[in-house]
Amino acid sequence: MLYFSKLRIIFITIISLLFIIFALSNLFNFDNKILNKKINLGLDLQGGSYLLLEIDNDPVIEQKLQNLTVTIRNYFKEKNVRITNFKLLNQTLSFTSDENSKQTILDEFTSEESELNPYYQRFKSHQLDIVEENNFFKVSFSKQGIINLKTSSQDQALEIVRRRIDEIGTNEPNILKRGNDRILVELPGLDDPMRIKSLLGKTANLTFRFVTNDTESSFGAEKLEFEDGTEEAMVSKRIILSGENLLDAQPRMDTENNETVVTFSLDRVGAKRFGKATSNGIGKRLAIVLDGKVISAPVIRDTIATGSGQISGGFTFQSATDLALLLRSGALPAPLNIIEERTVGPDLGQDSINAGMIALLIGFILVILYIIVKYKIFGIITNIALILNLFILVGVLTIFEATLTLPGIAGIILTVGMAVDANVLIFERIKEELKSEKNNLIAFDSGYTKSRTAILDANITTLLAAIILFFMGSGPIKGFSLTLGIGIFTTLFTVYFIARLLTVLYVSKNKEKEGLI
C-alpha cells in the first residue's frame, strides 16, 4: 500500500491540476471554449421562476368525440346504416341502432384496417373502444387513444409555450416535457412571473362569430359574456374565422379614437372568408370571441376585402401587447393549469449564495483546525487532501456544467465534514498497529490495508443514499445528492492518492522516528 511509481505520481499530479484549473475557471473568463466552463447556479441561487404546467385534456377529449359524432353519422349514412340518439356524456359517446346493423357497426369499429377507428396497424390497439348492449353502443377513447391524444396535445402545447416565452424574451428559458400531460418551465433571472403566468394561463382561442337572435339555426347559438362583464350577447356557434387564419397581430395606437387596438392580418383563406362574411353581413354585429368571452362586437359597416382589420376593446397598451403576442403565437390545444410554482427573487438568491459561502468557509476552517489539533503533521496532510478535495469536487461540477443549488452547497459542506472520516479511520488504525509493531513502514502499510473494508463500506452506504435521492428528488434536492455523491468519489481519490502519497513521503523520511502519529 505504500509504494508509488513515478508514473503514478505524475498521473495524480496531472489529474489534480486539471480539476483545479477547471475549478478556478469559475472565477476567471477564458477565451478557450473548453476552459470557459462554469457551474450553473440553480434557480434558488440566481433567482428565477419554476413553473409546472398541467394540460387539461378533458375539453380536447370532449371536442374530439363531438367531432366524431359527425364523422360516424356520415360514415354509416353512406353504408345505409341508421344510427340514432347520439349522446355525449362523461367522455363517452353513445348511440343506438337496430338488430340488423349491429354486426356491421361492430365490424367497422373492430376491423384491423378500420378507417373509422385507426391505430391498429401501428399500435396493435384501436383508437376507440366500443361496447354494445341491446343495440345500444358506447364509444370511448381506448388507453392507446388517450396516450396518443395526450402526447400530441403536449407536443403542440410545448411549441406554443415556447413561442410565447420567446416572444417575451427572457434569457435562457428551460422548457421540458414531464410525463405525458405536463410541461416544466424554468425561467432564470425572472423576478416577477405574473405576466408570464397570465400569458400561459390563456388558451388564446380566437373566433369571429355573428351576434344572432336566431337560436333555431342549425349551428345553434350560445349566450356569452363580454370580457369586461358589462353585457351579454347571443352569439352564433358558426365560426366565420379563427385564430388559425391569422398571419400577424400587432398592438397599435388608433389616432382617430385615441385608443389602443390590436391590428391583424389574415392569410388568403381567412381574407376570402372575412371578405365574404363582411359583405353578406353589413349591418350585423360581428363578435370577436377570445376563450369564451366577447372582447367586442362591432357593427359591420363595410366589406373588408384587404384581409386585415383591427380589434378594439378598451385595451391598455400592455393588454393590447399581450393579446397581440397571444394571437401571434397561436392557441393552445387545451387549457394549461399551473400546478406548482416556485419563484425566488434575485436578492434572496444572492443572500443564499453569501450565506452558503460563509457557512462553507467557517465549517471548513473549524474542521481544519480540529484535525490539526488531533493529528499534528498528519492533520496537515489530511487538510491538504481536504482542500484539494474541495477544488476537485468543484472542478468536476464545472466540467459537467452541473447545477449548483443551496442544498448542493450544503452537500459540499457535509462532504467536508465527512471526508476526513476515511483518513481518520486510517490514522486510528495505524495508531493501533503501532502499539504492537515497531517498524513504522509496516505499521503504516497494515493500517492502510486493514482499514480499507471499513472505508469502502462507509462510503458505499452514503453513496446509496445519494443515488436514491438523485433519482427520486427534484430540483434543489437533486443538487444536494449530486454534490454528496460526487464528493464521495473525490474524497476517495484524495484520500487514497494524495493523502497517501504525502504520508508515504513523510514516513519514508522518518522511518526511525518513534511516536510518529
Next chain:
Amino acid sequence: MIAFNKYYNKFNILSVSLVIVSLLLLMFKGLNFGIDFKGGTLIELRSTDSKINVSSLRDNLSQMNLGDVSVKNFGNETDFLIKFENNENKNVIEEIKKNLDKSFGNNFNFRRVENVGPKVSAELLRSGVIAISVALFLMLVYIWIRFEWQFSLGAIVALFHDVIVTLGLFSLLGLEINLSIIAAVLTIVGYSMNDTVVIFDRVRENLRKYSDIKIFELTNISINETLSRTLITSVTTLLALFSIFFFGGEVLKGFSLAMIFGVIFGTYSSIYIANTVLVRLNVSQKTVLREDKN
C-alpha cells in the same frame, strides 16, 4: 477502556421508550407538513418599513379571505413568512401584492413565492415516502450481502430507531417537514449505516481473533477500539452541520437541524442499539466462521 456494556440494558430501555413515544407522537400529534407535502402557498416578504410587524400583517391578510393564514418572522424583524392553504383564486398572489401595497405603501419585496397544488403535493409526499423506503430496503440488501443476518438485523434496528426518533423529535417540536427534510433523513440513513458498519467490521474481526471472549465483552472492546474514530468523525460532521445551521441561512435551518439530530442519534445507536442486538442474539465466533466456510 470505557465500560459501555454496563449500560446496555438501561439504554435499551431508554431507546425502546423513545421509539414508542415517537410512534405515539407520530400517530396522534402527527407531523407538521410544509406546503411541499400539504399543498398551499408560501410567500417570503421583506419590508423596508420597520414599523410593519407580524400582527399588522396578519390583521391585513385575514381580511382577504385566504382561509387559515399563518404569518411569522423569518430570520429577522423585517422578514416575514406567510403561509396559507390552497386557494381557488389563480391571481391570489397578485391580489395580496396589491392589497399590501395599498395598506402599507410600496414597502415590500417579494423575495420568494412557492405555490404547490394538491396533486403535486400528494405526489411529492408519495415519492418522498418511496425514496426513504427504497433507501432502507437497499441498505438492508447491502448489509445482508456484507454481513451475517444477526449483524444485518442489528444495523436495520439501529437505522429504524434513528429515523423514527428523528421524526418523533420533529413531531414533538412541531418543526416543518419539507423536501429538504427528506434529503436529511436519507443522509441520516447513510450516516447511521456508515457508523454501524465501521463498528461491526471491528466486531467481526475480533470475533475471528478471539474465541474465548463472550460477545458482551467483545462488543465493548470493539466499541472502544473504534471510539476515537467515531468521535472524531461525529465532531467534524457536526462542525460542518452547525456551521450550516448558524450561517447557512434560514432555508437550510430545518435541514441542518434534522441532520444534527440524526448524527447524534446515529452515533448513539451504533454503540447502544446495533451492538446490543448482537449481544441479545448471542453471536459467537461460530456465527462468523460458518459464514466464512460458505
